[in-house]
Amino acid sequence: MKEVDKIAFIEIKDGQILSTRSKGKSKYYIPGGKRELGETDEETLIREILEELDVHIKQDTIKYVGTFKAQSDGEKEGVLVKMTCYKAEYDGALKPKSEIEEIKWLNYKDLNIVSEVDKKIFKFFKENDELK
Template identity: 85%
Template structure:
């Protein structure tokens, strides 16, 4: 079974989670992306969030949340996405950049517009009382 290794940024405010929609896509995804060769989780997180949201992650605040796996959207059956999630503080103002068309704050009622792996993350956050 093939896995796509991704790192995700979990930002929650007022019971809602930061999500993004890329150009040409209809679903929303938790921001982040694929690791480049030789990168650590933290390096991937910092690079991806700067590229997508134009903010600088404060390295000393990065905290592991969990790792989640599910069928990859749009991929053939059996290709999984592994999403390793982190929370962190950041400097700057969130702004869509690069392939990101839109930033949106979602809650647990938005399961119908997110990816399969994000659904698992939303359920985890809801069970922990972090997501409305």
């Protein structure tokens, strides 16, 4: 079974989770992306979030949250996305950059507009009373 390896940035404020929508897409995704050859999780997180949200992750604040797997959106049946999630502090103001068209704060009632793996992540944070 094929897996798409992704790293995700978890930012929760006031019971809502930071999500992004790429240009030409209708679903929202937790920000992050695929690792480049030889990158560590932390290096991928720092690079992707700078590219997508124009903020600098503070490396010494990165904390592992969990790893979630689900059917990958837009891929044939059986292709899974593995999302390794981290929380971290950052410097700068969040703003859409590169392929990101919109930044939106979502809560648990928004499950219908997120990817399958994001639904699992939303449920995890709802069960831990971090997400409204």
